[in-house]
Amino acid sequence: MLLPLCYMTVLPERMPLRHSSLRWTIPTGSHCRAGTVLAFCNLGLAWGVDSYLAPLMHEARDLQLAFVLQHPGQVHYARDPAGGGQMDHSVWAHEWVPHNEFGQLETAAPPSGPLLRALIVAGRRVSELAEVRDGLLTGWHARKRAWWPDAHDPGIVVAALGSCEVTSIMYGERPGMLDLLDGAAGGSQLLVVPDIAAVPCARTTLEQMRRTEAERQAIAADMASGLLGIAGVLEPRDWLMAGAIQATLLASPLLEPCPMLLRSGLSLPAGPAAVVMSLHAEPVRVFRHRRLGYTLALYDYRLRDLGEGLRQWLVRAFEPVLRSPEDIRADFAALLAALRGGPVRRVLLANMFSSAINDDLPGYAGLDEPLSRTIGTVRAKETNLALASLATEEPNLAILDIDAMAAYLGALRAIPDGMHVAGELQSLVQQDIRSLLAESGLWTLAAF
Amino acid sequence: MVLICRLPLLLPGMTTAVIEAVHAPIGAAMAPGHKLLDLRVDLSGSVAHDCPPVSYFRLVMRERAWLRRLTVAPGKEVALNTALAWFTTTAEEAAEGEPERAARIAWGGILPPVSLAAGHQG
Numbered sequence: 001m002l003l004p005l006c007y008m009t010v011l012p013e014r015m016p017l018r019h020s021s022l023r024w025t026i027p028t029g030s031h032c033r034a035g036t037v038l039a040f041c042n043l044g045l046a047w048g049v050d051s052y053l054a055p056l057m058h059e060a061r062d063l064q065l066a067f068v069l070q071h072p073g074q075v076h077y078a079r080d081p082a083g084g085g086q087m088d089h090s091v092w093a094h095e096w097v098p099h100n101e102f103g104q105l106e107t108a109a110p111p112s113g114p115l116l117r118a119l120i121v122a123g124r125r126v127s128e129l130a131e132v133r134d135g136l137l138t139g140w141h142a143r144k145r146a147w148w149p150d151a152h153d154p155g156i157v158v159a160a161l162g163s164c165e166v167t168s169i170m171y172g173e174r175p176g177m178l179d180l181l182d183g184a185a186g187g188s189q190l191l192v193v194p195d196i197a198a199v200p201c202a203r204t205t206l207e208q209m210r211r212t213e214a215e216r217q218a219i220a221a222d223m224a225s226g227l228l229g230i231a232g233v234l235e236p237r238d239w240l241m242a243g244a245i246q247a248t249l250l251a252s253p254l255l256e257p258c259p260m261l262l263r264s265g266l267s268l269p270a271g272p273a274a275v276v277m278s279l280h281a282e283p284v285r286v287f288r289h290r291r292l293g294y295t296l297a298l299y300d301y302r303l304r305d306l307g308e309g310l311r312q313w314l315v316r317a318f319e320p321v322l323r324s325p326e327d328i329r330a331d332f333a334a335l336l337a338a339l340r341g342g343p344v345r346r347v348l349l350a351n352m353f354s355s356a357i358n359d360d361l362p363g364y365a366g367l368d369e370p371l372s373r374t375i376g377t378v379r380a381k382e383t384n385l386a387l388a389s390l391a392t393e394e395p396n397l398a399i400l401d402i403d404a405m406a407a408y409l410g411a412l413r414a415i416p417d418g419m420h421v422a423g424e425l426q427s428l429v430q431q432d433i434r435s436l437l438a439e440s441g442l443w444t445l446a447a448f
Numbered sequence: 449m450v451l452i453c454r455l456p457l458l459l460p461g462m463t464t465a466v467i468e469a470v471h472a473p474i475g476a477a478m479a480p481g482h483k484l485l486d487l488r489v490d491l492s493g494s495v496a497h498d499c500p501p502v503s504y505f506r507l508v509m510r511e512r513a514w515l516r517r518l519t520v521a522p523g524k525e526v527a528l529n530t531a532l533a534w535f536t537t538t539a540e541e542a543a544e545g546e547p548e549r550a551a552r553i554a555w556g557g558i559l560p561p562v563s564l565a566a567g568h569q570g
Contacts, residue, residue: 164499284559300560301500358459361556365481366508376504376557417491417501418459418557 003115005038005075005103007096010065010118010149012265017096018044019065021083025136025175028077028103032069035182037175038103039077040066040136043120044091055259055268061131062123062139066176067116073107089133119176120261121146126196126244136175142247143193145258146177151186152264156442157343158188158433159254159272161205162195163281165402165421166350169429170276179430185444189260191272193253197244199297200253201282202331206338207294208252216250218292222317230312238310241302249294254344271343273442276400276433278350279383280419282328284373287318295321325372325379329386336394346440348433349387350400354380357411357418398436400429451513451535452547453484455526458505458555462489464527467520468504468561474518477539478509485520485532486558504560507532510552516543 011017020042026032043063045053056063069075080102087093105115123141125131130140137144148155158180160170170192172179177190193200211219223246227234234242254275260267286297296318306314323331336347356377364371371378384403391397402421405428406414414425421429437443455465471483478484484507492500513535520532534543535551 299499300502356557358457359556360456361508361554362510363481363554366483366554367506367556367558374506374558376559379559412460417461418503419501420499 001107001110002076003073003105003107003111004101005067005077005105005116007098007100007102008114008116008118009098009263010096010120011261012263015045015265018092018094019096020090020093021080021087022067022102023088024077026075029074031074032072034070034072035174035178036069037066037119037136037178038069038075038116040064040175042089042091042133053266055257056122056261056266059122059124059145061128062125062133062137062141064121064136066119066121066136068119068176068178068182069105069115070113070117071105071107071109071111071115073105075103075105077103118149119146119178119181120149121176126247127240137177140196141194142196142251143191143253144171144177145189145191146181147189147260148181148184148186149260149262151262153187154260154262154267154269155185155187155189155444156274156437157191157258157269157272158274158276158437158442159191159193160276161193161200161253161281163199163278164195165280165419166276166278167192167194168421169350169426169433172426172430173423179427180433187260187262188443189258189269191253191258195281195299196248197241197298197302198248199281199283199299200277201286201297202277202328202335203286203295204297205254205277206331206335208249209255209338211250211252211294215292215294219249219294220246222289222292226313226317227310230309230316232309232312234309235307237305238307241306242310242313245296249296254339273343274346274348274437274440275344276348276350279328279352279380279387280350282323282331282383284379285320285322287314288321289317290319291317322373324370325383325386328383329390332387332390332397333394336397339396345396346436346442347397348400348436349391349397350429351384351387351403352380353406353411353415353419354384354403355407355411357415400432400436402429405429405432449537449549450516450541450543450545450547451537451549451551452531453507453533453535453551453553455487455528455530455532456553456555457528458487458489459491459501459503461491462528464525465489465505466525467522469522470518470520472515474515476515477512478515478535479512480510482509483507484509484515484553486561488560502560504558505555506558508554508556510554513537513551514539
């Protein structure tokens with residue numbers, strides 16, 4: 001049987017939408033599984049810019065909708081003669097008309113529910129200059145979100161604070177974060193804050209939550225005077241990096257609104273109910289601002305990329321602070337205490353891979369004590385243990401045991417370069433996240 | 449007996465390493481457990497990559513020997529299998545001629561150094 005694939009009702013009638021032409025992700029005639037993103041378009045909020053929409057305005061330029069197939073079959077479509085070219089990007093190209101047909105699904109078995117589900121994604125650019133509309137949710141974003149709009153009320157928001165393995169697990173291999181979001185109830189939302197410039201460790205996350213407006217202004221003013229006071233010239237890349245660092249310091253991702261477009265219109269959930277974090281975002285050394293006292297954590301490769309001017313400012317303005325596994329445990333304990341009573345009911349913490357994939361050590365002689373300050377695997381084990389013990393005391397903390405999963409799969413297969421996860425391990429961790437959220441009563445499957 | 453230490457394969461896929469620190473002076477009497485060199489291996493060195501896999505390793509002696517010659521200094525990038533150091537098994541002999549065998553060296557992954565000025569991150 002040949003069934004029509006149609007635009008559906010996404011928003012209330014009073015809130016008309018416009019959209020770019022559809023960009024198909026598959027060739028016509030493709031046999032597709034349920035859960036495949038067939039096509040997507042950019043969305044335009046056609047009812048104007050006013051205060052009601054203000055929460056979405058920083059994401060309005062990278063607001064997109066994807067059609068996700070819910071029933072397997074062969075997909076047929078014809079190229080829209082009014083599409084292509086810049087119409088594939090312009091949100092003013094077309095009026096959103098529910099029930100308009102844009103393709104067909106050829107299937108032997110009759111479907112038991114809707115053929116398609118709409119998925120909305122939104123990205124907040126680090127800079128509006130970072131215009132990258134090449135694909136679904138592409139671009140240099142300070143945060144990326146995806147949600148199912150087929151509900152009248154917001155559901156659960158699950159947030160993740162990068163490091164790279166956490167963002168990779170959340171983004172998954174299917175576009176639109178569907179590895180994790182597929183099957184979740186309408187109104188469910190994923191929010192990912194990647195480690196754009198600074199590393200989101202527990203201490204910096206807590207400081208972001210506690211920072212007052214006066215402190216934010218002091219940080220901004222200090223950076224401005226500090227950068228202008230350096231000897232020599234800042235390179236363009238340093239201005240960009242400094243801006244990205246400042247934007248991170250002034251933000252507080254766990255407290256910021258996560259507005260959603262739903263069938264009832266614009267809705268503001270209470271905030272993330274669960275947060276995914278990683279011990280890989282807990283460096284041995286962070287930097288403390290000498291005068292203002294705030295913490296900054298930066299990756300080694302970012303530091304090595306700095307121009308001399310920005311490095312001068314960092315050296316002058318900050319002092320290094322070395323942290324033990326117990327310090328990191330204390331940071332998480334403080335963060336959990338600060339979250340208590342708020343919307344966050346569960347923190348899922350990915351532990352560290354602690355096995356050596358290529359060491360050839362018959363003993364620890366020649367390696368300075370304490371070993372947790374010298375040997376990566378010892379530090380990882382001690383940090384994992386410290387946080388595992390915290391999880392026994394804190395019911396809201398659950399450990400994503402990547403260390404055990406990698407050992408189960410085989411380290412060279414699961415983490416081939418010693419730090420970045422391969423697809424099989426990523427899939428196992430995703431299953432664990434879904435299980436932990438379901439056990440907590442936070443993640444429910446769609447019933448529509 | 450003359451011994452040689454070459455840059456071992458510390459990680460699959462590595463082609464070079466950068467010397468981070470030299471722990472022993474020429475002439476030092478090295479014993480099992482003595483530190484020789486710290487190295488940085490950047491697997492993105494040949495293929496540029498965001499969030500590159502950068503690892504640090506320490507080479508440690510597994511036998512008694514006298515350090516006679518070093519071809520490396522901090523900051524130098526060396527290729528896999530490059531001769532890094534020559535040793536002798538007695539204090540009196542000269543490190544001349546072909547080495548008879550590889551020095552017994554162990555290596556382990558270490559945490560990065562912590563100097564901000566040098567652009568390191570722990």
